[in-house]
Amino acid sequence: MSEPARRGLRTALPLAVSALPFGLVYGVVVVDSSISPWVGLAGSWLILAGAAQISMVELLHAGAAWPVVIGTALVINTRMALYSAALAPAFSAFDRRWRWTLPYLLTDQAAVVSISEFEHRRDPRERRVFYTAAALLIAGFWWVGSVLGVLAGGSIPEETNIGFAVPAMFLALLVPSLSNRPTVLAAVTAAVVSVAAAGLPNGVNITVAALAGIASGRLALGRSRSAEAMP
């Protein structure tokens, strides 16, 4: 196995392990709903995005109209377009077939570890191998977690707080990315706006908050540049 593949697997392993309980939570949500377990599991293959899948299953169970169900999933997943923008410069050096197929595996975790790795790994082939290894491992654990969740069903008590693994995993990704004042400001703004906009429909608060965070960080970038330019 090549060094970038080993590195991708090693970097992604703890994040992939934490995708397992998230998958479990999704599987339990599916079993608790009126949706067929097979249809629910198909979501893990077709959508590959936990928060959107959970919201979809809950809305389908509640009998929501199809535009609401599909629209909610897509709104929650708009952050994937942001990750796509962040990774586009690196992916531009890949062959067309990879540019069109590898985005299928794009998840929060795969995006963040790759963005971080690509800062010091410049070779396009190595970047592609690293991303593929990391993203496949994370997706694999998500699929396994979903299946286990469906099989375990209601036998996972809520008191286990297994759902806390999800914010803990994202914290582990967030903290190393806070490398300067603009990134800290972007994160703080996004967190505050996410809570302040909690009343918005399913998942919209996250996209609004992320855009507000990016805008505030951008302002801070502009200010630091201006300060540097001063004599």
Add this chain to the structure above:
Amino acid sequence: MSPLLQIIIAGVGTYLLRLSFIGLSARLGAPSARTEATLGLIAPAVLAAIIADQLFVGDQGLVVQWSWWIGGVIAGLVAWRWRSAGITMVVGLVCVWVLDAMLGM
């Protein structure tokens, strides 16, 4: 519309969102330093928005869950000190279990 068809459409839509900028990347050319710096803000902003939503927002609006909040602070400190996702998750989960058991929160 059947649930499976709705999931398929959401899956295709999600794939197109993932593909969006990557699919156009070959035509976009190399980003400027200004654009690159802005792209570096995406991950922290999205992650912080998700974390805050998970810790503070429930189905019915804002939620009070002290064990998760304290566990979140401790997990954040552990992530800062050790930079390890595995250690962060294990310590965070253990903290939440201990706090729940001790304080009945």
